[in-house]
Amino acid sequence: MKIIEVLGPGCNNCKRLETVAREAVAMAGVEAEIRKVTDYGEILAHGVMSTPGLVIDGKVVSVGRIPSAGDIAAWLTE
């Protein structure tokens, strides 16, 4: 089971990233839990300064952009 964290205070891009992440989970066919991280302290604790950030199993995979569902699916099955 993968833990996906979407880092961002809740702006439009963060919401879109969450949607794309859901698509990616379906595409990759893996089991995953998607968590939204809106607390600034926690976002910074990942070293992320530009939102939205994407973290898979504790590892930052994307910062300040919205990757494609295909990219995220690839990270999920890596």
Next chain:
Amino acid sequence: MTALPMRRAHVPFRVVAPVVVVGWLAAWFVNLPLANWAAYDLLGLEQGSHVGDAVAFFLLDVPKVLLLLLGIMTVVSFLRSYFPPERMRAALAGRGTLPATVGAAAFGVVTPFCSCSAVPLFIGFVEAGIPLGVTFAFLISSPMVNEVALVLLWGLFGPGIALLYMAAGLAVAIVGGLVLGRLPLEKWIEPWVLAVRAGGGATSLDLRLSVEQRLRDAWTSTKDLVRRVLVYVIIGIGIGAFIHGFVPTELVAQIGGRDNPFAVPIVVAIAIPLYSNAAGTIPIVEALLGKGMPLGTTLAFMMAIVAISLPEFVILRRVMKLRLITVFATVVVAGILAVGFLFNALGL
């Protein structure tokens, strides 16, 4: 939903890019003759008449502004992806006040930044020990010398005014940053900010992106932006067209003119609530400038629209006490007024 972007991604960029560039250029060059033909021949309006000029202005400006936004913004967003905030922080940390302030203002032009990133960026800077004045220089220049404003100014008024605007914006950011850096403001930062310890996870510097990914990102964010501002652009051009066709030059010159000492403060006061409508406002500015509004008043109007953002202040309230935001806003407004008065006094 998912199938479409996936399929598109398979068309090689080598093929797409030249087609897009040629199509863009073709559209750019047929725009003027096409707008004139549509207004004066197709609709049969009289050249030089109020309605004719207003309609021609509208038909010319809507495609022009859209082309500029779609084309140039994609290129600009692509280039900006090479200057993430982490790079700026690494470049600024540990430098002297003056070079760091100038550097932060310059990074404001190229670093991609949206107001929703303002808080993490602010905390990241405080945490790295970057002085508050330097951070403010960035927070002033980033929205003010903003790519939408620059692209539209360049496209509608030419490089002279765009560069002048950029220079004036950088000057406000640098002087503002230096002034704010002199004031004892640290006590007005929310205490929890100082307690945050940033982790050393991967940053955008470690996550290498291919050129194609960057281009795709740039195109996606540009599309988003255009979709968001389209309505304002069309309304703005509509108002601009009305001014262009119907408002007499004497009126604009009289109200906004150099002889009216209240012109600059008035336009700044009007501009403050207009944030997020930068794309829609520039066509209005275009029409006003064409009607003889002096450059200082015009620049101050533009700057106040993009630089003073109430939504951003609300976001910054999370990390700053109200007093700090007030001081920050006051310095920015003072800088903008100074630019307006200076350019008007120089008689440019």
